[in-house]
Amino acid sequence: MNTTRGDKPAFHDGGHEHQSCIEDALARADDVCRERGVRLTPLRRRVLELVWSSHRAVKAYDLLAALGDAVGAAKPPTVYRALEFLMAQGLVHRIDSLNAFVGCPQPDHRHSAQFLICGGCGDVSELNAASIDRAVADQAADSDFALSRSIIELHGRCPRCATLPPTP
Amino acid sequence: MNTTRGDKPAFHDGGHEHQSCIEDALARADDVCRERGVRLTPLRRRVLELVWSSHRAVKAYDLLAALGDAVGAAKPPTVYRALEFLMAQGLVHRIDSLNAFVGCPQPDHRHSAQFLICGGCGDVSELNAASIDRAVADQAADSDFALSRSIIELHGRCPRCATLPPTP
DNA sequence: ACGGCTCTGCTATAGTGTAACGTCCTGCCG
DNA sequence: CGGCAGGACGTTACACTATAGCAGAGCCGT
Ligand SMILES: [Zn+2]
Ligand SMILES: [Zn+2]
Ligand SMILES: [Zn+2]
Ligand SMILES: [Zn+2]
Numbered sequence: 001m002n003t004t005r006g007d008k009p010a011f012h013d014g015g016h017e018h019q020s021c022i023e024d025a026l027a028r029a030d031d032v033c034r035e036r037g038v039r040l041t042p043l044r045r046r047v048l049e050l051v052w053s054s055h056r057a058v059k060a061y062d063l064l065a066a067l068g069d070a071v072g073a074a075k076p077p078t079v080y081r082a083l084e085f086l087m088a089q090g091l092v093h094r095i096d097s098l099n100a101f102v103g104c105p106q107p108d109h110r111h112s113a114q115f116l117i118c119g120g121c122g123d124v125s126e127l128n129a130a131s132i133d134r135a136v137a138d139q140a141a142d143s144d145f146a147l148s149r150s151i152i153e154l155h156g157r158c159p160r161c162a163t164l165p166p167t168p
Numbered sequence: 169m170n171t172t173r174g175d176k177p178a179f180h181d182g183g184h185e186h187q188s189c190i191e192d193a194l195a196r197a198d199d200v201c202r203e204r205g206v207r208l209t210p211l212r213r214r215v216l217e218l219v220w221s222s223h224r225a226v227k228a229y230d231l232l233a234a235l236g237d238a239v240g241a242a243k244p245p246t247v248y249r250a251l252e253f254l255m256a257q258g259l260v261h262r263i264d265s266l267n268a269f270v271g272c273p274q275p276d277h278r279h280s281a282q283f284l285i286c287g288g289c290g291d292v293s294e295l296n297a298a299s300i301d302r303a304v305a306d307q308a309a310d311s312d313f314a315l316s317r318s319i320i321e322l323h324g325r326c327p328r329c330a331t332l333p334p335t336p
Numbered sequence: 337a338c339g340g341c342t343c344t345g346c347t348a349t350a351g352t353g354t355a356a357c358g359t360c361c362t363g364c365c366g
Numbered sequence: 367c368g369g370c371a372g373g374a375c376g377t378t379a380c381a382c383t384a385t386a387g388c389a390g391a392g393c394c395g396t
Binding site: 059060061076077080099 | 382383384385386
């Protein structure tokens with residue numbers, strides 16, 4: 001695994017063996033679901049696997065297409081329900097600015113996350129930066145605002161894509 | 169006007185005379201468009217006025233319905249094109265987590281904004297908190313990420329709605 | 337086996353956003 | 367003045383995103 005954990009490490013390595021990312025994610029998902037007494041059914045597990053097929057955010061209808069490879073093409077509610085479950089368990093996050101979904105590298109504990117989204121390769125990296133959380137909480141408090149959910153999606157260029165134009 | 173400017177002031181006052189919010193916003197829009205040599209046509213001005221009809225974020229199809237009051241109901245591209253122009257000029261912001269649009273209280277200068285979104289009354293308040301900008305920029309730099317656009321949307325309860333449940 | 341629950345499949349429909357083309361209007365140049 | 371280029375708007379059609387509502391299948395405790 002090479003997603004950042006809040007201290008130093010950064011974006012995904014281009015040449016990493018991604019199969020292990022998928023296996024790790026599925027193993028963590030099995031664990032948290034067993035601990036919580038919820039059912040990671042084959043369908044839900046398959047959807048999670050597809051979400052993790054890259055480090056990019058995946059669109060619901062792309063999942064749908066990938067699921068329906070065989071004969072009986074899957075219908076929208078199938079994938080949306082699986083995603084709803086996976087989000088409720090913190091196994092995937094929704095990226096609102098992309099209408100897409102990305103796997104969470106740390107589903108075992110509740111956390112507020114920030115996302116770095118590369119406009120070049122599309123890879124998404126999840127941060128858990130206490131400094132951002134603090135700044136946000138302080139500002140909310142200054143406005144007497146009772147914060148319940150922060151959506152922080154940062155668009156730009158990852159180190160590998162730094163050359164190309166800003167974000168056309 | 170009573171939207172916060174980055175220092176102390178907070179959420180909108182419930183009993184304020186909102187007509188002046190609208191007039192101020194339209195006057196500012198006239199100014200910036202004249203200065204920039206772009207055309208705030210009657211349609212665009214009308215859409216902006218409708219966006220400012222409350223401090224809530226307004227959905228594109230609600231604008232569409234409000235425009236088409238009379239005979240020839242407006243079509244989607246009409247309002248989306250107007251919104252595209254208004255966003256390009258910084259006169260409105262899009263709230264991605266709501267698929268909706270809100271007027272910007274300070275269209276005269278470029279700024280990165282954060283939004284406080286009340287789950288009770290729906291009102292949206294725009295912040296321009298340097299402390300959040302700094303924390304975000306620092307974290308992006310730590311990851312060698314070239315930041316181009318930050319989306320920060322904070323959901324919760326405004327002071328007046330603080331009682332009700334967290335966000336059902 | 338029974339009754340309650342969750343998960344899944346299915347149909348249909350709501351909601352959100354764009355492509356592509358044509359017309360009109362406006363400002364500009366010859 | 368006449369023609370022209372570009373921008374703004376209308377219109378049609380379509381793509382994409384998401385949910386409601388109902389029916390059948392599977393699981394589980396009693
Ligand atoms: Zn990987
Ligand atoms: Zn990249
Ligand atoms: Zn007001
Ligand atoms: Zn409120």
